[in-house]
Amino acid sequence: MKSPFMTVLAGAVTSLAMGTAVAQSDFPSKDLSYIIPFGPGGESDISARLQQEYFTDITGQEAVIEYKPGGGGAVAWSQFNDMPADGHTIIGTNLPHIILQPLAKDVGFETDDLNNFYFFHYSPDAILVPADSPYQTLEDLVEAAEEAPGSITFSGSGTYSANHVAQTRFDELAGITTTYIPYKGTGAAVTALKSGEVSAEWGYSTVAANHQDDTRMLAIASSERHPLFPDVPTFQELGYDLEGGAYRGMAVPQGAPEEAKQRLSEIFGEINQDPEFVQRMQELGFFLVDVPADEVDDFLAERRAEYEEVARAFDLID
Template sequence: MRHTNSNKTFRLGTLFTAVLTSVALSGPVAAQSAEDYPSRNVQYIIPFGPGGESDISARLQQQYFQDITDQQLIIQYMAGGGGAVGWSQLNEMEADGHTIMGTNLPHIVLKPMGKDPGFKTEDLKNFYFFHYSPDALIVANDSPYETLEDFVAAAKQSPGAVTLSGSGTQSANDIANQRFQSLADVKTTYIPFKGTGAAVAALLGGQVQAEWGYTTVAANHSDKVRMLAVAADERHPQFPDVPTFQELGYDMTGGAYRGMAVPKDTPEDVTRKLSDIFGQINQNAEFRKKMQDLGFVLIDVPYAEVDEFMAERREEYEEVAREMGIIE
């Protein structure tokens, strides 16, 4: 009996060794092909706090992602540094397509132009950009500033006394504040918060007198805030009564672009599959209607066109970075 158990142990050990050898020869266990992707739920990390545009759009994408893939899009938050905390850690995460992270322009271009934020623009493997939010100067409904002219007059009367909230430093909101100060020849105090949600809360809580936000903020809080002007080429269809800055004599257009990235070692075929999935979501008529009703402006920049899109944005932001003193 003792001899028989020994033979069984030997055979089991031999089989176990054979299995390990087979796995080793077949490549990494974590390897993921586009054919069977996604094979489990996908973690979608928002590098800001909850309640902002990145969070709102991600939650709208959840339903359609599951419809297409039969897997869930699980939203998590990693706020800090105006997105830098998350972006600096992205390439340390699992690179099989089951971890994605929201990215924002101009943040991911401007931040590395200044001090080292822990990441480089080129290290972020963006695979899709899906919407744009025009900048807007926003006040609470009970604000004494009825028009943009009222706001400018107050800022000129007491330089630095008018306070504004915004999402982070070297962000679209920060740029909007810098540009408008220059164009209107005023001095205000910009206070950066960890995401649009926190910036809105500061406005509604009376911590600041105004906010550099977006058309989406006004759409999401239409009963509590109003816009004084929008930094777009033309009036937003959701807000036909709100003038553009250009109409009021300020040559100012711009806003925030939002997309997604994966760890840089994510396989190319999986990256393209992700781009295709979110491209399908962006073309869904129901999804588009929901996004537009919330004040978003949809764009479609798939993985194959990201490099060209990023090069164009970088050229624009370098000029702004010089104005802000980020680069010489």
Template structure:
């Protein structure tokens, strides 16, 4: 697994506006006809609402997928349950290689450890993981919380009064909030939304006092928000003045990994071909730079390395699940 760490800033709002204007949302036919794969457009389902990191990644991948295959990625959304609505339906879809779905860690591991979300981790046929984004505690530029200590002091003064937005329950954001509550001995009110886009909108709309987001969120909204701390081993080069939680005395690192899966019935040769295609996209220097410019940390986990990668993540998240009381 390879990883890079070069970051620059980019106007993400401008980027999204541009690609939204040219995207196609009509659903493609899903039956393969035996020709060379892919010989028609591929439906790419995002199990969250538009505007979040999963959507951003998919839209950046569109151009390079078409350059490599001559076909288009048709992006659609199936939000709900912090991704569970989509993942619970994936294996009911046609396994012909013309339907793929975004998957996220730790979501797909932690959710089935609690109550039944309608899917099991092992039933999701992941074929590529391509990046992650570090957790960050974010406030608006005019927030009275100038430092992490300010945030903690407010939460201690009136437990539960500090409202925090984030993605659905048992998502990376939810985990970050619960872990920080434990480490700082505070109590907040976590409000789950249908993805990062909605969570940051709640922050900017003064519906909440803070947001558990990512470095990518702060990069996109840097004229409106600021990070109090970031959950990475080292300071993010995009934000050299923002301390890590570790620097401030809280042993907390983590974030959200993003990848893709196909229905379990998808043939192995087609699954491998998809992995190869997205591997080539991920290694395209232009694409890679665009992702890094937006604050993503690139990784490369192809289909043949997925079992080992998922086993490592599961071991890590089982400990988190015990700390959160999801499992005993």
């Protein structure tokens, strides 16, 4: 991890570099306003609350969480650049939301309006069935979908969400037709699964972690098996090139000082490397990623290319 301070040769320090070092060492100079663009209790909130104590340990300041829900995050994202841009106000950002929402309709912001400085984890997509489901394996479910196209119904967290993206991509990869039913949030999608309203759920590994007693995960869209579920194969192991989920990051308003943006990237990167934090996140079913400020543009470009393929299937773009 890069240090915020540079070790330099005597006589080679410019006044600009010295000024930057001072700015970074003094930041943050007050508590951080950490906006969650959803209601309390969701995965964005859970991870932010875990980050809080480590942020205080590193900086001596508090990360004060505020909730501004609405429009699947769009309400807060569309208003964010009107907020103070001194680096002490940040907002949680989610993929694919911040890319697909502006493609689908006018939501008051464009993807590039959000000045992302770090992406820190993702919840891998996963197929879940009730514990008593007749589908013991992914291939059992695929065979049923082949025999009766459209008859296998999936609950999922909203339209144009990571779950919706995964369902669309998997149907194409497997050569099947299933029916996706969007619900208002992961909780409602789980309830639909447990009540028998649907055959299965496009959920996340985090859902499986929270409902291990009455659900079964058939496959996970990660590059490797999750430590909590060593017996659950990845889609790639089963021959399907499917990897991804709901990615979470953070942004500062446009115009925030570059030094503050870099320092925030370093702080949250340090949190992401803390062994205790890593363990706690894994126990909740997350996978950590480490995308610092100077790699964010490339990361978003890769995700955009992936989501635009699905956006064509959604008829959002030509």
